[in-house]
Amino acid sequence: MHRNFRRSLTTMTAFAAVTLTAPVAVAAPVVGSSEAAVAARPAFKMPFECNQTWLGSNWSGHSPAHSIDWNHYDANGTPDDLGRRVFASAGGTVLESYYSTGAGYGNTIVIGHGGGWQTRYAHLRTRSVNAGDTVNVGQKIGEVGETSALYDITPHLHYEQKLNGAVVVAVVQGVTWSDYLKRNQVSNNRC
DSSP: OHHHHHHHHHHHHHHHHHHHHSOOOOOOOOOOHHHHHHHOOOOOOOSSOTTOEEEEEEOTTOSSTTOEEEEOBOTTSOBOOTTOEEEOSSOEEEEEEEEESSSSOEEEEEEEEETTEEEEEEEESEEOOOTTOEEOTTOEEEEOBOOOSSOOOOSBEEEEEEETTEEEOOEETTEEOOTTEEEEEEOOTTO
């Protein structure tokens, strides 16, 4: 009986060794054209005139997370962004152009860029495009404002990059805007 036990044990060990070390054929995931398009982030530019320097802030508690508030200052350090022109940061189709009363965005524009990518521009003083319009990168879409139905705010541009409906960490002109970041950036839009 002891001999049969050892023979069975040897057989099970050999079976386990072959089973655990044999190569396993696994089907590689096939990326369809729609999935590949989602992965391709547009080359977003700053939504401002060429060579203008803007201070971007992505601060703790900012809603929604990952959004950027842009401000412009004159040579003396005085805010002067009210009424400055805002341009599309990438080409696409205007999905929404409206005055938001529920979310506090005020005058808002949302542009679809394909592959699930969108940008949102909020608190605008004016909107120069309507839903359904096709826009090119660098095309004027509005002016910086201070509009909001819920909050008393100072002039600035609220900016978001979204993928499949969710706000994501923005990449502007190749610069990643990680959370809780505050820095200046120079626009190369319309150059």
